[in-house]
Amino acid sequence: MEKQVHMYSVDTGAFFSEEEARLQRRVTKNKRFKAALEKRREDPERIAGSARRAGERIKKATALLKQTLDKGSGVRALRPEQLTPRHVVSLFESTLTRTLQLEIDALTTDLLIVQTYYYAVLRDLVFHGFDYLGEHYVCFTASAGQIRTKKTMFIKEALLKRHRAALMCGLTVEDINAQGGVNVNKYLAYLALCNSATDRWADFDIDRAIVVDDFETAVEATVDAIDEGTYKVTRERRRISINHTDGCGMILPGCAATSRMVRMPWIKGLLVPFAFDRFLQNHPQADSKVKDIYGRTYDLIADRIEIVFTRSQFKMWPFYPSWDAYKQAFKRYGCQAAIGNEEEEAGRDAHFNYQMLQTLDGLGEEELRQMCAATNTRIRQIGSSRETMLRVLGADRHRARKNYYQQALTIYPELLADTYSREVLKQVKRGLVKRAWGGKIRIDGKHTFICPDLYAFCERLLLGIEAPRGLLADGEVSCSLYPDKPKLDCLRSPHLYREHAVRRNVVDQEKKRWFITRGLYTSCHDSISLLLMFDADGDKSLVCAEETLIRAAERQMQDIVPLHYPMGKAQPSRLEPKTIYEGLIAAYSGGNIGKISNDITKIWNSAAPDLDVIKWLCMENNFTIDYAKTLYKPVRPPRIDERVKACTRARPPHFFVYAKDKREQEVEPAGDRIVDRLRRTIVNARLNFSAANLGTFDYRLLKYKPSAPARVDPRVVDRYAELDRHKRFMTMEPLEQDSSGDHLYVYKEIRRQLLEVQPDLDIVTDMLVDHLYKHQNSSFKTTLWSSFGDVLVRNLQRNVKQKLTEGYMACIVCGKRTPHTSNNKRHCTACAAEARRRYKAEKARQYRAEQAKKRMGDA
Structure with a gap:
């Protein structure tokens, strides 16, 4: 995924009429004038009067602009002068760019992204589209991420008509509306799957794939149940239904040796290699005949099935009469299967972040120094070790994709001796220190896909066992990244509550036989998915083997259980400009997850964190994340609101100067909470370019x-x-x-x-x-x-x-x-001679030590 296409990204102001643009310029001019006045110090009374009059002009011009916009203007036109190099964005190649046959590394006007600042303009664009250089553009889609940033993608209408069937696998808006409609924002997000950064899956054969029901069981767990109406938190033992394969399917190892994320029209998720054919051979009583989600029976062996999708991966399955109907449309319209992220080779250690660290508020000073040791070593060695220099510049073997300078360093390490490399290393070192002071420290941990126990899935699917045992018991995981580590701390971002899932790591011959990837395999008897709030559709976990961290996490997780609350359900509606516009506007008002996250950080860094308030905010955060699709979130009761505001009234913690680029006057003074302590634990060593093996550049x-x-x-x-x-x-x-x-x-x-x-x-x-x-x-x-x-x-x-x-x-x-x-x-010859001399000297020293020890024993 290195190929890119370039397109324009503008805001709604790019579609103003001449009168609207004139009013906007008047507003902007007066805002700048007022801001300049407020910075001046002389003659405060005169300045205050001028600023007040400028404010009145701003208010009047803004009201007039709003009145003009509210009148509507039908089909708007994109002003050509708005399309400047400054407004160009780059997107990775995707099914969308390949289907539209967009030229790689070229600038296209076939697609255009619009960011919303004026709802009235967006209304006109969604209802009527817009014109540009003789072409008419219409609203195409908006992913969940784009919705959260108020962005919408538009496309040339003629181009969409030509390729709609390929992008939607034969499905039409009329088909969807005839069956009762769909949640608008979910539809937009599912349609946007074609815009995910992917490579084409060249040898994909849809006739070798089926779709079956998900693997879901009732897991008994102790949870803190939160009532979404009253916000009352009750600890209780519940049997909770968990979909273990939510977003996950299987692929035979002969077709894929590693896990991969897949994108197809209306289909997304993770495919994990699992030998279900060998499972059938090992269990003679197993039935190779399975039913798909439409009730048709397939024989996994006779029909040569290689891929088993699950219902949760097929987002629009209710709108097709059968899997055969989808397959026929897929082939008829030349639809594409694509591969997104794939499992990476086990590489460099990952980084902790301040969210994960701040919840370990019982960490001692010596423990913190131990956790920071790797980061301090890296900072000290920059400039003094060629290997470290190459590693921090990204020119080591663990980086799969390198930019041109990193490729050049790999070919010609002597480039390290150039002044430019030194300047980049200075920048890197400053960045390392700053990020470490902000909570980003190196640990013994790696990011990897979260995978369900597919052995248990096959016990349900092929043996018909309703409550399968699987290969992993409650409290166990299996991760071959750390075969010799008995315990792992499994983490996931965002980390808001205390969500350190310390689990026993079981990597024996049986696990290695069936769990062939480097993923984190979880038990179907465990409530770990409730604690970490993950799906199995490609979510990753930061799997940590750092012993200091694990000991601290075990202490802090005493008396901590997962949170549980019912999530909202999205309601269907007809797909038409009115519902699309209303759905987008409703999602825009869904709230800011960044503010909620920062409020939680304020509480963790207060003198006495209120865990109940953190629980409530975690619930609100997850409702806000899903709001773009569900358009639902709970209303905070007044007494709860007062308590939350009392806990979040303070400014952000001091380390936000380094983590969020805040100014000193915007944050609290440095305190003794754990992340603030990094400022005195992480070294800021002077960069010493003393590496002696750089060669001659x-x-x-x-x-x-x-x-x-x-x-x-x-x-x-x-x-x-x-x-x-x-x-x-x-x-x-x-x-x-x-x-x-x-x-x-x-x-x-x-x-x-x-x-x-x-x-x-x-x-x-x-x-x-x-x-x-x-x-x-x-x-x-x-x-x-x-x-x-x-x-x-x-x-x-x-x-x-x-x-x-x-x-x-x-x-x-x-x-x-x-x-x-x-x-x-x-x-070289000289260094080899020196290495031999040191080797012989060390052997002689060891021999003398052994002889001395032997003499002592004889005595």
Whole structure:
């Protein structure tokens, strides 16, 4: 998933008429004038009067603008001057971009994203669409995430008519309305699945797939039940129905060796490799014939079934008469199956965050130092260890996708000796320290997919056992990432209540035989999904093996049980412009989960956290998350509201200066709560560039013609300098110092403009390399690497790898290139001699120690 397309993202102001735009300019001008007045200190009375009059003008112009907008204007037009490079956004390739045949790395106007600031304009756009350069655009969809940010995607009407059947697998709005309609926002979210970043699943065969009922059982658990009306919290023992395969299906290991997220029209979720064919062989009494959700019987063996989807993955199944009908439409209209995130190779350790840390408020000073040890070591070693330098810059083997600069470092580690690498390392080090002070510390933990016990699922599906035993008991998990760790702390974001699921980790031969992925497998007898609030549709857990953390989590989880409350149900309605507009507006008013989360953080960092208030806010947070789809959330009783406000009246904790970029005057003074203590526990060591094995950097290897000095064209160099200075004004997204190769559209625009001056790509690149590396020796080369990184990497591959193929290698100690005479050789001659000398000295020391010990024993 490295291919991108570029499109415009504008707000509703881009569709103003001339009169509306004039009124908006008047409002903006007076707001700026008033803001400037309020910053002045002289003659307070005169300034106050001027500010008051400016406020009256703002109020009058705003009212007049609102009146004008409320009148409506039918089909609006997009003003062409609004489509500037600053409004370009980049999206990864998806089923949508492939179906519409959008050109990769090109700017398209077939799709357009609109952010809502004026509801009246959105109403016109949803009801009537808009025109742009002779094309008519209509409302297409909005994912749940887009709805939360008030964004909607529009598409050319002619293009939608041409490809609607492929995107909707033959289903039509008329079909849906004829069957009673659907919840509008859920429909928009399900339709938006085609816009997920994916790669095409080239060898997918829908005839080898079926859809069966989910695996659901009643789990007995002690919970804190919250009444959504009264907010009363009652601890009780309940039998709670849990859908263990909510969003999860199975795929034969021969078709996929690792778990993968799948996207198809109306189908989403996780597919986990499980050998259900071998399960049948091992259980002669098992029946290979299963019924799908429509009642048709399939034989898993005779019908050569490879994929078993579950009902929860097939979002619009009620609107198809049968699975065969869906399959026929899928093939008839050329629909696509696509793969999203796949299970990654076990790589670098993950990071803790302040939400998870603040709930361990009983953590002692020594325990906190132990948990921060890995982070402090990483900070101290930046600059002094080549391996650490490569790792923090993302040029190590664990990173699957590398930007161009990271690829170049992998090919030619001598780049570390350049001033630009030092500047990036300074930025990285500052970022590491700041994020660590804000609660982001390295731990012995890894992110991995959460998987259900599919052995138990097969016991239900193929053996007909209503209460299957499975392979995992209550309180057990199985994660092969840590085969030798008896306990794991299983975590998930957002972490708001005390949600440390410490579980016994069982990785024996039987588990490894059936659970072949690196996922976190959970028991069907456990209430862990209630505690962590996860589905099995691709949710990930941060699985931690840090012993200090596990001991602390076990202490803090004493007397803590999962929260339980009934969630709202979405009501169906007809799909039409009116209901779509009303659904979007209702979702926009659903509330801000960020504010709720921050309020919970205030309570955790108070002197005496009120756990009941945290429980109530956790419930409200989850209702707010689902509000975009369900349009339901509870109303807080007045007495509860008073108590919540009393607990959240304080400013955010001090560490928000580092975690949220707050100013000192916006936060509380630093206290003794656990995350604030990181400021004195995490070191801010001076960066010492003492690594001795960087080798000798030769900038000429970055050039197409290494031996020939490039003739510097002042027009190119001057234009480059100008674009580099003004690049931050060319995009709405922040440009980071170390963002080289992030495929930002602004860098592609810089490249395009430079090639207008000199059309030869290699000449321009060589010219800029000479200018920045030889003449200026600049420490700032992000624009060069982000705009021409592919060319630089290509040049390195030819110039450096030619040396490697000629039999050269880089010494792991000094970095010097030396003849590669054997596969075991890792040192140059001098470093190998020194290594042998040290090895012999150590062996001699060990021998003397053994002899001395033996003499003591004889005595």
